[in-house]
Amino acid sequence: MTNEKRTPRGMWIVAILVVLLLILHQDNWLWHDDTLVLGFLPIGLFWHLCLSVAACLTWWLATVIAWPGDDDVQSEEEVAS
Amino acid sequence: MNQPGLPQLIIMLLYLGVLLALGLFSSRLFKGTKEDYQVASHSIGPFMLLMSLFGTTMTAFALVGSSGEAYKEGIGVYGMLASSSGIVHSLCFFLIGVRVWKLARKNGYTTQIEFFRDRLESDFIGLLLFPCLVGLIIPYLLIGVIGSGGVVQSLTAGLAPNTFPVLHPDGTPNFASHGGIPPWLGSLVICIVVLIYVFFGGMRGTTWANTLQTMVFMVLGVVTFYVIATKLGGKESLFANLRALSESIPEDKATRAHMSQSKFFTYLLIPLSVGMFPHIFQHWMTAKSANSFKLPVIFHPIFIMIVWLPCVLVGTWATGSLIPDTMQLPSNPNAILPFLVTKLTGATFGGKVLAGLLAAGILAAIMSSLDSQFLCMGTIFTNDILTHYRGKENVSDAQQVLYTRLFIILIVAITYGLSLGNVRSVFAMGVWCFSGFAALLPIVVAAIYWRGLSAAGAISGVFAAISCWGILFYKAVDQESLRTFTLKLPFGEDGTPIMPVVVMLLSSTITMIVVSLLTPKPSDKTLAKFFS
Numbered sequence: 001m002t003n004e005k006r007t008p009r010g011m012w013i014v015a016i017l018v019v020l021l022l023i024l025h026q027d028n029w030l031w032h033d034d035t036l037v038l039g040f041l042p043i044g045l046f047w048h049l050c051l052s053v054a055a056c057l058t059w060w061l062a063t064v065i066a067w068p069g070d071d072d073v074q075s076e077e078e079v080a081s
Numbered sequence: 082m083n084q085p086g087l088p089q090l091i092i093m094l095l096y097l098g099v100l101l102a103l104g105l106f107s108s109r110l111f112k113g114t115k116e117d118y119q120v121a122s123h124s125i126g127p128f129m130l131l132m133s134l135f136g137t138t139m140t141a142f143a144l145v146g147s148s149g150e151a152y153k154e155g156i157g158v159y160g161m162l163a164s165s166s167g168i169v170h171s172l173c174f175f176l177i178g179v180r181v182w183k184l185a186r187k188n189g190y191t192t193q194i195e196f197f198r199d200r201l202e203s204d205f206i207g208l209l210l211f212p213c214l215v216g217l218i219i220p221y222l223l224i225g226v227i228g229s230g231g232v233v234q235s236l237t238a239g240l241a242p243n244t245f246p247v248l249h250p251d252g253t254p255n256f257a258s259h260g261g262i263p264p265w266l267g268s269l270v271i272c273i274v275v276l277i278y279v280f281f282g283g284m285r286g287t288t289w290a291n292t293l294q295t296m297v298f299m300v301l302g303v304v305t306f307y308v309i310a311t312k313l314g315g316k317e318s319l320f321a322n323l324r325a326l327s328e329s330i331p332e333d334k335a336t337r338a339h340m341s342q343s344k345f346f347t348y349l350l351i352p353l354s355v356g357m358f359p360h361i362f363q364h365w366m367t368a369k370s371a372n373s374f375k376l377p378v379i380f381h382p383i384f385i386m387i388v389w390l391p392c393v394l395v396g397t398w399a400t401g402s403l404i405p406d407t408m409q410l411p412s413n414p415n416a417i418l419p420f421l422v423t424k425l426t427g428a429t430f431g432g433k434v435l436a437g438l439l440a441a442g443i444l445a446a447i448m449s450s451l452d453s454q455f456l457c458m459g460t461i462f463t464n465d466i467l468t469h470y471r472g473k474e475n476v477s478d479a480q481q482v483l484y485t486r487l488f489i490i491l492i493v494a495i496t497y498g499l500s501l502g503n504v505r506s507v508f509a510m511g512v513w514c515f516s517g518f519a520a521l522l523p524i525v526v527a528a529i530y531w532r533g534l535s536a537a538g539a540i541s542g543v544f545a546a547i548s549c550w551g552i553l554f555y556k557a558v559d560q561e562s563l564r565t566f567t568l569k570l571p572f573g574e575d576g577t578p579i580m581p582v583v584v585m586l587l588s589s590t591i592t593m594i595v596v597s598l599l600t601p602k603p604s605d606k607t608l609a610k611f612f613s
Contacts (some may be wrong), residue, residue: 021168025160025168026346028342031336032336032338034332036324036328039320039323039324040323040326041327042156042327042335044156044157044337045156045159045393048159049164052164052382052383052385052386053383053386055164055167056379056380056382059175059379059382067179068176068179068180068371
């Protein structure tokens with residue numbers, strides 16, 4: 001795969017999603033909430049598990065629309081030879 | 082086999098034997114070159130890069146420390162350390178790792194210092210960074226070495242009470258560790274095993290071992306969670322056990338009622354340290370291609386979740402009302418997980434085997450960081466000091482491999498020696514060590530993305546970061562609050578606490594930018610190598 005899928009728009013989308021994740025990470029509204037989701041997961045913990053999953057999806061999207069790498073790198077030695 | 086601690090000891094020894102065999106086998110593929118020894122000839126594909134990067138970032142803290150911290154602080158520990166790392170670590174791999182890999186492959190760097198020296202046309206930046214990196218990595222190494230000794234002792238408790246007694250001040254046995262292999266011996270064996278497979282296998286052996294160890298500690302972590310939930314909950318189904326156990330958690334541990342929101346927020350900066358860890362940089366260099374980074378970038382947050390969720394839940398359950406009154410929990414929170422495993426499963430042979438497997442899992446997490454750090458220390462000494470000043474033409478590849486190995490032995494010996502001293506606060510040192518690396522991050526980000534960075538700017542930034550770190554560290558030691566030290570902003574009734582890393586990071590960033598704006602940039606030829 002080359003970097004041809006990387007677009008400024010893709011980078012912006014990923015940047016916005018990452019900033020959103022960082023904002024959602026500060027879940028002050030759940031600070032004192034002791035609700036158990038599914039009967040066993042404290043909601044503050046559940047929220048951050050969801051963030052872990054959301055981070056995984058965001059980074060997957062980043063590799064599709066904003067991947068900064070390509071495989072055409074050659075070392076100086078390889079170029080010389 | 083009925084002797085307490087014996088099955089655990091046998092399983093641990095078997096596991097260490099497997100690691101040794103893996104290291105020795107990988108050495109058969111060794112090509113004899115420095116590049117092969119230090120970065121496995123850039124041959125590591127996506128899966129092994131994912132496993133080795135993840136294994137390297139997860140230390141003793143991941144299994145033992147996370148459950149211990151959750152026992153003390155409650156569920157907020159997950160957000161503070163795990164979900165934040167899932168976002169920030171992948172961000173560093175994405176923004177720094179891939180870019181640095183491309184520059185390093187193009188220009189032939191193996192270490193951070195080689196990269197900075199070339200980028201900034203400055204020899205001094207290397208001389209400055211070398212002691213900073215080594216000085217900050219030593220506490221990180223100590224966490225692993227000391228953690229391994231403690232784990233081995235906890236999980237072999239009861240093995241030889243007459244030979245290795247551990248007593249309370251009143252003379253009664255401390256059953257959490259009484260009769261277990263003493264920490265000095267456990268740490269010594271772990272150091273020797275890691276040393277052997279790193280010595281012979283180099284980066285290839287390290288990566289193979291890390292891949293195996295990451296699988297081991299992830300699988301065994303989940304198995305242990307299931308067993309503890311079943312034994313502690315006492316219900317028929319796993320779901321019923323989970324419900325019963327979570328309902329038993331006190332309210333302050335099921336929420337973050339006692340956790341400062343501003344401290345929680347500023348903790349977000351600590352995982353930035355991964356972008357400046359020298360051993361992570363070296364692992365990046367092993368990648369076969371830029372695309373090899375995709376799996377680590379995507380799956381790192383989920384892997385962290387798989388390891389941390391069970392540990393945090395077990396830690397909070399230990400504060401709950403379902404812990405039997407007869408079970409006297411250890412005073413050291415880091416001993417909670419091994420203690421629960423031993424107590425809840427120790428009566429049966431299967432339970433002892435599980436305890437042994439858990440010990441192997443914890444040791445796997447510890448060793449998968451230690452090996453990379455030892456190898457990295459040997460590499461930067463050989464490349465950035467010895468070969469750099471003697472001249473590449475005066476040191477053959479074989480000699481560089483030899484010197485790397487000799488320096489690894491020296492670092493292992495120094496670390497082990499330090500671990501025998503009075504280092505009770507070493508777990509608190511972990512946060513300080515990470516903060517120091519995070520404070521250095523602006524230098525690498527600017528080196529990659531800002532043409533205006535000058536050598537003087539980078540050097541001033543490093544000085545600012547380290548000076549700030551030193552001053553705040555001194556204040557924390559002076560106040561005897563290494564673990565809990567925070568700074569307070571003058572807002573709110575009692576002030577707003579923030580982590581020291583905020584000030585360190587700001588000081589290095591501002592200094593670097595201001596000085597760079599006022600001083601000459603590297604030559605156009607150099608800038609063209611990095612920004613073309």
